Amino acid sequence: MTNNPLEFKENYDVIIVGAGPGGSIAARDCAERGLETLVIEKRQELGTPVRCGEGLGEAWMDIAGLEYDPTWCVKEIKGAIVFPPNEKSLKMPTENKGYIVERKIFEKRLAEQAGRKGAKYLLKTRVKHAIKEDGKVKGVVAVDDEGQEKEYRAKIVIAADGVESPTAKSIGINTVNKLIDIESGYEYEMTNINVDPEDTEYINIWIGNEIAPGGYIWAFYKSNDTANVGIGVNSVMKEKTAKEYLDEWITNNPQYFENAVITEKKGGAVPIGKPIEQPYENGFMIIGDAAHMVNPIHGGGMGIAMESARIAAKVAAEAIKQEDYSKEFLSKFAEEWWETRGKQLLEVQKVRKFVETLSDKEFNKLREILDAEGVLELTEASDFSKFLKIFKKSPKIAMKAVKAFK
Amino acid sequence: MPVQSNPNKCISCGGCVSVCPANALELRGSDIVVDTERCIDCETCMKFCPVNALRKKQQEKGLIYPMENEE
Numbered sequence: 445m446t447n448n449p450l451e452f453k454e455n456y457d458v459i460i461v462g463a464g465p466g467g468s469i470a471a472r473d474c475a476e477r478g479l480e481t482l483v484i485e486k487r488q489e490l491g492t493p494v495r496c497g498e499g500l501g502e503a504w505m506d507i508a509g510l511e512y513d514p515t516w517c518v519k520e521i522k523g524a525i526v527f528p529p530n531e532k533s534l535k536m537p538t539e540n541k542g543y544i545v546e547r548k549i550f551e552k553r554l555a556e557q558a559g560r561k562g563a564k565y566l567l568k569t570r571v572k573h574a575i576k577e578d579g580k581v582k583g584v585v586a587v588d589d590e591g592q593e594k595e596y597r598a599k600i601v602i603a604a605d606g607v608e609s610p611t612a613k614s615i616g617i618n619t620v621n622k623l624i625d626i627e628s629g630y631e632y633e634m635t636n637i638n639v640d641p642e643d644t645e646y647i648n649i650w651i652g653n654e655i656a657p658g659g660y661i662w663a664f665y666k667s668n669d670t671a672n673v674g675i676g677v678n679s680v681m682k683e684k685t686a687k688e689y690l691d692e693w694i695t696n697n698p699q700y701f702e703n704a705v706i707t708e709k710k711g712g713a714v715p716i717g718k719p720i721e722q723p724y725e726n727g728f729m730i731i732g733d734a735a736h737m738v739n740p741i742h743g744g745g746m747g748i749a750m751e752s753a754r755i756a757a758k759v760a761a762e763a764i765k766q767e768d769y770s771k772e773f774l775s776k777f778a779e780e781w782w783e784t785r786g787k788q789l790l791e792v793q794k795v796r797k798f799v800e801t802l803s804d805k806e807f808n809k810l811r812e813i814l815d816a817e818g819v820l821e822l823t824e825a826s827d828f829s830k831f832l833k834i835f836k837k838s839p840k841i842a843m844k845a846v847k848a849f850k
Numbered sequence: 851m852p853v854q855s856n857p858n859k860c861i862s863c864g865g866c867v868s869v870c871p872a873n874a875l876e877l878r879g880s881d882i883v884v885d886t887e888r889c890i891d892c893e894t895c896m897k898f899c900p901v902n903a904l905r906k907k908q909q910e911k912g913l914i915y916p917m918e919n920e921e
């Protein structure tokens with residue numbers, strides 16, 4: 445009876461809320477370890493509407509245990525081209541290639557992988573709140589596609605419900621994003637763009653306070669003339685809507701967009717504040733965007749979500765084996781995540797604070813000082829010796845860096 | 851007056867939900883639902899919205915109906 449795709453039991457080992465990249469990787473790993481796994485997703489179609497620029501580094505695919513798949517890896521990317529305010533672009537090839545992915549297909553493929561391992565998917569079903577009894581999370585209450593409210597119980601609930609993060613909030617964990625810590629994003633997918641084909645092999649980034657305060661504009665190409673053209677602006681620093689900034693910029697750049705056609709409109713919120721310090725409770729873990737696990741400089745979060753999912757799934761399996769779902773046990777998840785990724789993101793957080801203080805003139809100056817490699821290292825906070833270079837050439841910018849990093 | 855969302859403009863990005871300090875917003879299907887009882891009028895959601903889809907509610911029966919009328 446339980447193998448009928450239309451029928452769902454009331455009890456599981458693990459319930460995962462949300463079938464984004466984080467949720468489905470967690471589901472795949474849990475099911476692979478033999479856990480009875482249920483994914484509850486409120487959307488009727490996975491991946492839509494898209495809220496993403498769709499850039500994914502290959503290194504993240506390795507971390508997530510994913511192989512190249514031409515159905516969703518639609519274009520290979522060799523690096524980045526950054527256009528500072530004075531337009532003197534900087535081409536940054538990198539050894540770590542990446543892909544522009546088609547998320548609608550990507551998310552479905554991830555669910556297929558998890559499904560083949562035995563995870564169950566309940567779509568168009570919205571989790572209303574987690575069930576908490578005696579201080580422990582015991583499952584969720586969800587509203588299905590008939591409007592029926594039902595209880596589903598599990599030993600562990602993993603909240604992978606994205607930036608809205610309703611499940612954690614329902615048990616009093618504060619995952620609300622402060623306005624200063626959220627990027628307001630808007631994006632078009634456009635075709636018939638007029639661009640040098642060579643440039644489409646890089647992600648194209650435009651920075652400057654005039655065009656995108658506290659953020660940037662991007663063009664991530666899916667083919668020689670088709671791209672996600674989007675913007676993220678800091679919600680406090682912006683003076684008009686993200687859409688207005690993007691529309692103005694597109695209008696001012698007819699050399700690319702004069703004959704372009706818009707085939708998709710989308711947007712979203714990128715949580716660029718600090719990750720939630722304790723993303724767990726008794727019987728409960730929070731992964732990905734729901735726990736603000738995102739690179740706060742470039743806003744990439746798919747890879748980080750999938751990485752956190754793998755750690756959470758591993759800890760869930762251990763917990764279930766030892767029949768210990770306490771927050772003391774599940775804190776292992778947070779410990780390992782902070783060690784693998786969290787600490788690095790806190791450093792990137794400081795880079796973000798520094799970059800946010802720069803004027804357009806200083807952006808131009810920084811571009812003169814730093815080589816391609818230096819800029820990349822800045823966004824990953826991997827090598828601070830580059831800052832020494834800044835110190836020597838521009839004391840004023842250096843002072844700002846010191847302030848941000850102290 | 852609590853906020854309301856204009857479904858013609860809204861792109862269902864969920865960002866307003868993520869910044870609301872009162873947990874008064876929810877994305878159901880492609881529409882934003884406002885719990886008028888909870889909304890504290892802080893306008894944080896309006897400041898976030900990438901397409902200016904949120905505004906203060908003008909009349910009692912708006913485009914968005916309160917949560918308790920649902921389900």
Ligand SMILES: Cc1cc2nc3c(=O)[nH]c(=O)nc-3n(C[C@H](O)[C@H](O)[C@H](O)COP(=O)(O)OP(=O)(O)OC[C@H]3O[C@@H](n4cnc5c(N)ncnc54)[C@H](O)[C@@H]3O)c2cc1C
Nearest residue numbers: 462464466486497498499571605606629712732733745746
């Ligand atoms: C404009 C923009 C551009 C971006 N560009 C990039 C990029 O180029 N590269 C990159 O790596 N990252 C990018 N990101 C970030 C990336 O999209 C996220 O970090 C990533 O989607 C996080 O994955 P997740 O699985 O944690 O959450 P999500 O992908 O958000 O998935 C959450 C899922 O939970 C579901 N859900 C929510 N509430 C409920 C509920 N109550 N019940 C059931 N299900 C629920 C949602 O429907 C959704 O399917 C971008 C983000 C934005 C907004």
Ligand code: SF4
Nearest residue numbers: 860861863864866899
């Ligand atoms: S922030 Fe605006 S566009 Fe996004 S879901 Fe809310 S009302 Fe809709």
Ligand code: SF4
Nearest residue numbers: 870889890892893895
């Ligand atoms: S005005 Fe404030 S409390 Fe009301 S919905 Fe918007 S963010 Fe929430």
